[in-house]
Amino acid sequence: xxxPPTAPxxxxxIDAHSGAVAAFLRGMLPAAxxxxxxxxxMLAALRAYPAFDGRNPRAWLLTIARRKAIDEHRARSxxxxxxxxxxxxxxxxxxxxxxxxLWGRVGALPPKQxxxxxxxxALDLRYREVGEALDCSEAAAxxxxxxxxxxxxxxxxxxxxxx
Amino acid sequence: MNIENDxxxxxxxxxxxxxxxxxxxAAVGRRAAADGILDLAYAEIDSPLGTLLAVATPQGLVHLxxxxxxxxxxxxxxxxxxxxxxxxxxxxxxxARRQLDEYFAGRRRRFDLDLDWQLSAGFVRSVLERxxxxxxxxxxxxxxxxxxxxSPRAFRAAGRALGANPIPIVVPCHRVxxxxxxxxxxxxxxxxxxxxxxxxxxx
Numbered sequence: 001x002x003x004p005p006t007a008p009x010x011x012x013x014i015d016a017h018s019g020a021v022a023a024f025l026r027g028m029l030p031a032a033x034x035x036x037x038x039x040x041x042m043l044a045a046l047r048a049y050p051a052f053d054g055r056n057p058r059a060w061l062l063t064i065a066r067r068k069a070i071d072e073h074r075a076r077s078x079x080x081x082x083x084x085x086x087x088x089x090x091x092x093x094x095x096x097x098x099x100x101x102l103w104g105r106v107g108a109l110p111p112k113q114x115x116x117x118x119x120x121x122a123l124d125l126r127y128r129e130v131g132e133a134l135d136c137s138e139a140a141a142x143x144x145x146x147x148x149x150x151x152x153x154x155x156x157x158x159x160x161x162x163x
Numbered sequence: 164m165n166i167e168n169d170x171x172x173x174x175x176x177x178x179x180x181x182x183x184x185x186x187x188x189a190a191v192g193r194r195a196a197a198d199g200i201l202d203l204a205y206a207e208i209d210s211p212l213g214t215l216l217a218v219a220t221p222q223g224l225v226h227l228x229x230x231x232x233x234x235x236x237x238x239x240x241x242x243x244x245x246x247x248x249x250x251x252x253x254x255x256x257x258x259a260r261r262q263l264d265e266y267f268a269g270r271r272r273r274f275d276l277d278l279d280w281q282l283s284a285g286f287v288r289s290v291l292e293r294x295x296x297x298x299x300x301x302x303x304x305x306x307x308x309x310x311x312x313x314s315p316r317a318f319r320a321a322g323r324a325l326g327a328n329p330i331p332i333v334v335p336c337h338r339v340x341x342x343x344x345x346x347x348x349x350x351x352x353x354x355x356x357x358x359x360x361x362x363x364x365x366x
Contacts (some may be wrong), residue, residue, distance in 0.1 A: 001210055007247035008239060008242060008247065009241070009242045009249035009359050010241065010245055010247055010250060011188065011238070011249055011250050011251050012235075012247055014169060014184065014187065014188055014250070015184065018182050018184060019182050022180070022182045023179060023180075024178070026177075026178040026179075026180060027174075027177065038187060039190050039194065041188065042191045043191055043194050043195060043200075044188065044196070045192065046195050046200055046201070046248055046250075047198070048249060049248055050246070050247070050248070054310075087316075098170060099173040101179075101258070102166075102169055102170065102173060103173065103319055104178045105180040106170075106177075117170065118174070118178065119194050121167075121170040121174040122174035122175065122177065122178040122179075145334040149166050149167055149170075150362075152166050152170075153258045155167045156166065
């Protein structure tokens with residue numbers, strides 16, 4: 001029933017990291033799904049907390065959030081009528097500094113690349129921590145981001161030529 | 164054009180939004196309790212003695228802390244002694260809050276709350292359980308409590324047991340005095356003991 005002797009009260013994880021987890025999920029999911037995915041993430045984390053090793057709680061929570069987001073994507077792909085736009089695309093048009101075209105393309109990336117981009121640029125994580133959250137190496141995290149950036153650049157340039 | 168710079172400069176606008184921490188904690192707490200994975204719920208309760216920290220397990224009230232100790236320290240200790248699966252959940256402490264309000268307003272003489280005794284064992288627990296039965300407005304001596312717990316000569320140990328009471332006020336260790344009528348000691352400070360005894364009309 002008890003966790004490792006140094007585990008802080010779970011509430012301190014919610015207080016410190018739910019903003020980052022919410023930002024990540026907003027980059028990954030449609031607006032209507034974010035609140036529920038955030039609750040699901042915290043509930044799953046609470047369930048697993050006694051076995052958590054206590055290192056880097058933010059990356060640990062983001063790993064759980066990524067799995068929840070992927071579950072949600074899978075559920076959606078079986079419901080083709082559902083929108084797949086992340087909240088960033090659907091509700092961002094009135095925000096200052098927001099680039100709907102660019103983030104629309106981010107929303108079309110494969111889930112792992114999209115997650116890598118959101119973690120790297122929206123949460124400002126180092127590649128080591130991006131890797132921890134994605135369950136992959138630092139080098140693989142870097143590759144995912146570079147691959148995504150290359151795709152985004154190509155799409156942006158192709159669009160320019162069409163105009 | 165530099166895609167990385169564009170991503171950096173627009174990402175916050177794309178994903179930032181205020182998070183309703185209280186709403187999130189409450190919702191997670193509700194679902195966790197229903198799933199049986201919330202080991203401790205806590206709430207801060209305003210009182211004439213300052214803000215009290217009330218903590219409950221699914222079995223009942225397990226800890227009531229005075230404001231002289233930081234909330235974070237108290238919760239960390241409970242995380243280590245009981246479980247780190249702790250969430251703030253005012254709803255789970257509503258009943259305790261209401262009864263404490265009534266007690267301090269002079270409208271309640273007896274608490275009707277489930278208690279979880281797991282933080283006390285052996286002689287300590289035995290002393291505290293008997294202390295819980297001392298009626299409002301009455302007092303006992305340390306020696307009487309020791310005798311009631313089966314060790315008449317262990318009045319010093321009884322004093323230590325009362326000093327370690329994890330659920331003061333509700334388990335009224337303030338009603339135990341020295342045999343000459345002197346106040347003795349109190350975990351929350353003698354001023355608090357005096358205030359409680361005054362409230363109950365003893366002083």
